[in-house]
Amino acid sequence: FDSLETGHTYNYRVGKEGSWSEWFQFTTATTKDSLTFIYMGDAQNDLRSRWTRVYRKAIQTAPQASFILHAGDLINRSNTDAEWDEWFYAGNGINSSYPQGMIPGNHEYFRDDKKNLTLDPHWQQQFNLPRNGISGLEESNYTVNYGPVRIIGLNTQIIMLDSAGRKSQAEWLENILRSNKQKWTFVLCHHPIYSTSKSRDNFQ
Numbered sequence: 001f002d003s004l005e006t007g008h009t010y011n012y013r014v015g016k017e018g019s020w021s022e023w024f025q026f027t028t029a030t031t032k033d034s035l036t037f038i039y040m041g042d043a044q045n046d047l048r049s050r051w052t053r054v055y056r057k058a059i060q061t062a063p064q065a066s067f068i069l070h071a072g073d074l075i076n077r078s079n080t081d082a083e084w085d086e087w088f089y090a091g092n093g094i095n096s097s098y099p100q101g102m103i104p105g106n107h108e109y110f111r112d113d114k115k116n117l118t119l120d121p122h123w124q125q126q127f128n129l130p131r132n133g134i135s136g137l138e139e140s141n142y143t144v145n146y147g148p149v150r151i152i153g154l155n156t157q158i159i160m161l162d163s164a165g166r167k168s169q170a171e172w173l174e175n176i177l178r179s180n181k182q183k184w185t186f187v188l189c190h191h192p193i194y195s196t197s198k199s200r201d202n203f204q
Helices: 047-061 081-090 122-126 156-161 163-178
Strands: 009-012 024-027 037-040 067-070 100-102 109-111 117-119 142-146 149-153 184-188
Touching (some): 156 163
Parallel strands (some): 037 067, 149 184
């Protein structure tokens, strides 16, 4: 969508003549200093039986949320059509009405025939995320402003397993933070710096 105005509610549907979807509604960001958002981590398992309940309860609890953030491990086995189908099934009606940001976790990655760490090809086919991060990490490392918030997505699977990727993202992050003028800054990543479980702290 182009030329959207701040703080407006829009209705849309997709399809073609004679075959249209139902109508969906979403509201663009405002200039207010406060907002409500939903943060979800590790949907991953039992998507159809349990994730559906968690996701829908979150919307019932915060129906006026401005956006939803997903911190990786959306599915359990990468490159699996059935699991992605269940993830989208759980978000039926939600995904079409709330702006969303997501970042991949370790379960969105696999090793190819040459043992190269590879992002699930579903990722870029399904999501339309900013492409303003590190070259080669398009749509898995990015930044975007929403009202008073700067959201910074880091690909921590690459940070954990690739020294060059760790260095390039660190330099990129420093530049982003140096020029950031937003009131609030969120860093969205899969691996926590400090874990509540023993021996699972990261980035030491």
